[in-house]
Amino acid sequence: MKVASAFSLGNRSSPFQDAAPSEETAVIIRNYLRCLTCDQVHMLRIAIGDAKRQPHHFACRNCGEELEVVLTLGTGSSSEGAFSCSENAEFCDEDAKALTVNLDPNFVIPKDQANSPLSFPRLEQMRTIVKAMEARGASLDQMARASRERGPTFPTEWTHLRKAIGLETRGKSKLSRREIETSGELFYEGERLDSLDDWLIRFLRRLVGPDNSEIFEKISKEVERIVAAKDASGLMEHYFADLRATRRDAYFAILTDFFRNYSEFSQVLYRVRLGARAPEDAAAGSTNFESVKTFYGDAFETFAGLVELFTMLNNLDAGREYDQGERLTLKKYRELDNASKFNPFAGNAAFTDLCVEIDNQIRNASHHRGIKLSADRHTVLYRAGKGGTGEEQSMTYVTYLDRCTGIFMQIVVLLCVEIMMNYRQGQALFGGESTS
Structure with missing residues (x-):
């Protein structure tokens, strides 16, 4: 084991590497899911995260039954992927009466925005992370370079x-x-x-x-x-x-x-x-x-x-x-x-x-x-x-x-x-x- 490479802060060992999902992951995929317990339709707004398989567990906005949806990303563009869901739900066509559910695998969501169809909570939190990185001496150039060079993710x-x-x-x-x-x-x-x-x-x-x-x-x-x-x-x-x-x-x-x-x-x-x-x-x-x-x-x-x-x-x-x-x-x-x-x-x-x-x-x-x-x-x-x-x-x-x-x-x-x-x-x- 090389001490210089394994314990340095340069190259891929930088503490700012993988500091946050990069801008190209700020993609929201929309899909519709019906709860089979009460027939309530949900419009899912799912942000792309850093893992290939992205499961989400949440409550039906009507009856409270726990639902699960899994997004498995493909190998092409970040918007490609396959969906699956729990047995108590099914994917369905667009419904004007659907209730909105915001899901993000890498960021939390302000509670008052959890059901907003126009919410983009990731953007503000990314600004917070940038400020935290700047406070630790990382330049915008370093952040941009880390974003471009992220490579494979933690999972x-x-x-x-x-x-x-x-x-x-x-x-x-x-x-x-x-x-x-x-x-x-x-x-x-x-x-x-x-x-x-x-x-x-x-x-x-x-x-x-x-x-x-x-x-x-x-x-x-x-x-x-x-x-x-x-x-x-x-x-x-x-x-x-x-x-x-x-x-x-x-x-x-x-x-x-x-x-x-x-x-x-x-x-x-x-x-x-x-x-x-x-x-x-x-x-x-x-x-x-x-x-x-x-x-x-x-x-x-x-x-x-x-x-x-x-x-x-x-x-x-x-x-x-x-x-x-x-x-x-x-x-x-x-x-x-x-x-x-x-x-x-x-x-x-x-x-x-x-x-x-x-x-x-x-x-x-x-x-x-x-x-x-x-x-x-x-x-x-x-x-x-x-x-x-x-x-x-x-x-x-x-x-x-x-x-x-x-x-x-x-x-x-x-x-x-x-x-x-x-x-x-x-x-x-x-x-x-x-x-x-």
């Missing part, structure tokens, strides 16, 4: 990357290496990918955006400082013998879960990556809550387990053995409830900067069946407290997607740090060395 590349990781995991290293070599041509303009780790960190650095890339740099330097200044041999022996495989599986599982539900998270992804606020009273066009209602809780559990690495490094930095905290041994630390696992390294700003989105109450609610979507599909209702039995609280579904994406990004940054740590030790987290 497209992840499909290939997941395949290569799965092949390597199943012992099919030769097939995995073939996928790595091919993907250098597909996604990186023919540049050689050294390994799965090299490919993965390039992909993830683009995914997390500029702010999280800065946090990654900060944490990586801190980890490198501690390992260089202290005797980390015991920690590394424990890590490579007992932890690496389990941690790798945890990372892969949450990545797979995120991209399995990409059509929901992509509605907020491009904005969240740049820290841009959602429009006031924003709504999500697609509300497939059943598929993502435990995502935050699962991500919290995953992240709380993975930050053990910070605790062990913090122990070393304090002059102790990696498995001896100020008050607890590593064994006792592992017995703590997940909400308390962030406390031992609370004095290290580099580590705590990554631990912003950590709400154990949402985790409790989702894991104890105490979370649901309101009847109008705009609000997530959940019961906080131990066992999900506390007072009912609420947040918009857009906020829930924002927070899910935020905690996922924290896990991704930690994964990048861990890949880098393995590299500095002459090891690979995922393996898959290139043949060339």
Whole structure:
């Protein structure tokens, strides 16, 4: 893995690459859908997004029955594609009495525009994203160049990357290496990918955006400082013998879960990556809550387990053995409830900067069946407290997607740090060395 290429901000690793769907994707396809439960016809105004397969879940504007429509893009112009829908609906001819439904796979929609036949909510939000990029030092020329050079999108590349990781995991290293070599041509303009780790960190650095890339740099330097200044041999022996495989599986599982539900998270992804606020009273066009209602809780559990690495490094930095905290041994630390696992390294700003989105109450609610979507599909209702039995609280579904994406990004940054740590030790987290 080349440090210069994999960890630089130039070329395809630019944090502004894939910053938002480009102007050529600002196409709206119109189609008509009849709800078979109540015969209400809907005029669907669907914006083209960044994934080939774009599912949308929404409520019938008359009876409230959940409907699904899937747009699968073709290989020609951006307006080509095939539609399918759920069994409780059918496509139909134009109807003057149709109710409007606006759907956008990459942007949220102001609630008062959700049913407007003249709404173009993407345009204003793209201006917001441009301003956020300008605030981070990107010129209009850089943005235009990134738009022209976007190439394959996140879900497209992840499909290939997941395949290569799965092949390597199943012992099919030769097939995995073939996928790595091919993907250098597909996604990186023919540049050689050294390994799965090299490919993965390039992909993830683009995914997390500029702010999280800065946090990654900060944490990586801190980890490198501690390992260089202290005797980390015991920690590394424990890590490579007992932890690496389990941690790798945890990372892969949450990545797979995120991209399995990409059509929901992509509605907020491009904005969240740049820290841009959602429009006031924003709504999500697609509300497939059943598929993502435990995502935050699962991500919290995953992240709380993975930050053990910070605790062990913090122990070393304090002059102790990696498995001896100020008050607890590593064994006792592992017995703590997940909400308390962030406390031992609370004095290290580099580590705590990554631990912003950590709400154990949402985790409790989702894991104890105490979370649901309101009847109008705009609000997530959940019961906080131990066992999900506390007072009912609420947040918009857009906020829930924002927070899910935020905690996922924290896990991704930690994964990048861990890949880098393995590299500095002459090891690979995922393996898959290139043949060339």
